[in-house]
Amino acid sequence: MSRRHRRIRQLYTIFLILIALFSHASETPHVRAELIPLTNTAIPGEMIDIAVVFNMSPGWHTYWQNPGDAGMATSFSWTLPEGFELVSMREPAPARLTEEDITTFVHHNEAIYLFQVLAPSLIPDISSFGLKLDWLECKDVCLPGSAELGFTLIRDAVVDSDKAQLTSLIKRAEKRFPNITSTLAGTARIKQDHLELSINRELLQTVKILEADFFPVEELIYDINRPVRLKKGFWKNSILIPLLKGREKNPEILEGLLVLKLSSQDRVKTTYSLINQAVQN
Amino acid sequence: MHSRHITIILFAALLLGTSAFGVGIEIGKPAPNFSLEDVSGKAHMLKDYAGKYVVLEWVNFDCPFVKKHYDSGNMQMLQKKYTEQDVIWLSINSSAPGKQGNFSSEEIIKRSLEYKAAPTAYLVDDKGRVGKWYGAKTTPHMFIIDPEGNVIYAGGIDDKKSVNVEDVLVSKNYVSAALDEVLAGKEVSINFTKSYGCSVKY
Numbered sequence: 086m087s088r089r090h091r092r093i094r095q096l097y098t099i100f101l102i103l104i105a106l107f108s109h110a111s112e113t114p115h116v117r118a119e120l121i122p123l124t125n126t127a128i129p130g131e132m133i134d135i136a137v138v139f140n141m142s143p144g145w146h147t148y149w150q151n152p153g154d155a156g157m158a159t160s161f162s163w164t165l166p167e168g169f170e171l172v173s174m175r176e177p178a179p180a181r182l183t184e185e186d187i188t189t190f191v192h193h194n195e196a197i198y199l200f201q202v203l204a205p206s207l208i209p210d211i212s213s214f215g216l217k218l219d220w221l222e223c224k225d226v227c228l229p230g231s232a233e234l235g236f237t238l239i240r241d242a243v244v245d246s247d248k249a250q251l252t253s254l255i256k257r258a259e260k261r262f263p264n265i266t267s268t269l270a271g272t273a274r275i276k277q278d279h280l281e282l283s284i285n286r287e288l289l290q291t292v293k294i295l296e297a298d299f300f301p302v303e304e305l306i307y308d309i310n311r312p313v314r315l316k317k318g319f320w321k322n323s324i325l326i327p328l329l330k331g332r333e334k335n336p337e338i339l340e341g342l343l344v345l346k347l348s349s350q351d352r353v354k355t356t357y358s359l360i361n362q363a364v365q366n
Numbered sequence: 367m368h369s370r371h372i373t374i375i376l377f378a379a380l381l382l383g384t385s386a387f388g389v390g391i392e393i394g395k396p397a398p399n400f401s402l403e404d405v406s407g408k409a410h411m412l413k414d415y416a417g418k419y420v421v422l423e424w425v426n427f428d429c430p431f432v433k434k435h436y437d438s439g440n441m442q443m444l445q446k447k448y449t450e451q452d453v454i455w456l457s458i459n460s461s462a463p464g465k466q467g468n469f470s471s472e473e474i475i476k477r478s479l480e481y482k483a484a485p486t487a488y489l490v491d492d493k494g495r496v497g498k499w500y501g502a503k504t505t506p507h508m509f510i511i512d513p514e515g516n517v518i519y520a521g522g523i524d525d526k527k528s529v530n531v532e533d534v535l536v537s538k539n540y541v542s543a544a545l546d547e548v549l550a551g552k553e554v555s556i557n558f559t560k561s562y563g564c565s566v567k568y
Contacts, residue, residue, distance in 0.1 A: 102399070155432075155504045155562075157528070184565065185565075186501075223564070225465065229430045305558075333558065
């Protein structure tokens with residue numbers, strides 16, 4: 086056996102031991118959390134894509150980054166190999182849940198998060214990644230959930246993966262991810278008890294807005310219990326986002342998720358756009 | 367449990383309209399009066415406590431966020447510390463019958479004893495009227511009322527939105543800070559925060 090083959094066997098053995106030590110998935114009675122590396126090798130200077138998938142039992146939910154009136158945002162605490170850097174996280178668009186005047190922003194059924202980690206220019210033969218998850222799962226009762234998951238990657242390894250399964254996963258994730266840049270929004274202005282966000286005229290030449298909703302990132306600024314409304318004018322269409330009475334300050338930046346139900350040539354589609362723009366007071 | 371007679375006294379034609387916290391609740395404005403029974407059937411009216419600081423604590427012993435504060439002994443410590451300084455502390459449960467946190471009188475007494483809870487009274491609001499009126503969204507959700515009957519604090523118990531008992535030691539407790547300030551004759555510096563916890567099970 087050549088030196089190279091011995092080295093590969095050694096690495097493979099270590100890899101199997103590490104696989105045994107790390108768990109990819111964890112299950113509570115109502116939520117299964119799974120950590121899935123979408124990249125099966127670590128290449129110096131390249132991005133590693135990682136999915137975290139939550140599957141909830143029917144009727145159960147976890148919470149968005151701003152949980153709303155109650156609940157708790159899911160938290161992700163990474164332990165990365167030296168030199169690796171967490172670059173981005175994408176979270177699916179939430180659903181609005183209102184019960185007895187309490188509005189929360191939640192994920193039902195399946196929530197797929199995507200993370201990108203940048204590998205340094207020098208990496209070891211084996212890189213181990215750890216993730217501590219904390220979430221709150223609720224239906225008619227709430228239960229805390231947590232998991233410690235991990236995986237390992239071997240530098241320059243060629244590992245077979247189930248491409249069809251990964252493609253399906255990414256496709257499902259992309260369906261619920263907001264666009265990072267939006268060309269929808271025009272100016273944002275404070276008008277008494279609401280914030281008026283105008284919609285770019287170019288958009289309205291081809292589509293009609295049927296419904297709008299807004300999920301703010303910032304807490305205690307917006308009144309999430311009053312509905313977001315559409316104001317249709319001859320020259321422009323606007324979205325009226327209710328502001329909280331008694332708020333300590335007006336928003337300087339409008340930051341959140343804008344959801345629009347649009348119709349165009351008898352087709353209806355929903356768009357999710359992350360908004361982050363200055364507010365004119 | 368005795369049938370619970372709940373009377374809500376509306377001083378509050380004055381207070382109509384929505385606010386940050388629910389119908390009628392605004393910092394610096396009068397707190398709506400109410401009457402709720404404790405587990406022994408004794409009625410407690412807010413106005414009976416005029417002239418004293420009153421803390422309202424929305425509670426559900428089965429909520430993990432409430433458990434964090436009771437398992438750590440934090441809530442009981444606050445109850446004991448401030449009732450010893452003549453503050454009235456009312457724990458209010460607004461869970462509807464059949465929902466999480468709605469217990470029989472015997473169960474409430476048992477759990478309160480187990481926890482060595484030390485509020486002035488544990489009040490039952492199983493129709494949720496007082497909770498909704500105050501805009502209580504979570505358990506815990508805390509309100510402080512001054513001796514003149516005005517709301518001087520509304521919001522979370524502290525700044526660590528977690529269920530971890532260890533976080534109690536490293537969190538900034540807003541209720542304790544506000545009570546210490548007013549008892550020392552100062553203004554409340556942080557009078558409105560975001561409450562966190564389970565939704566109230568109306």
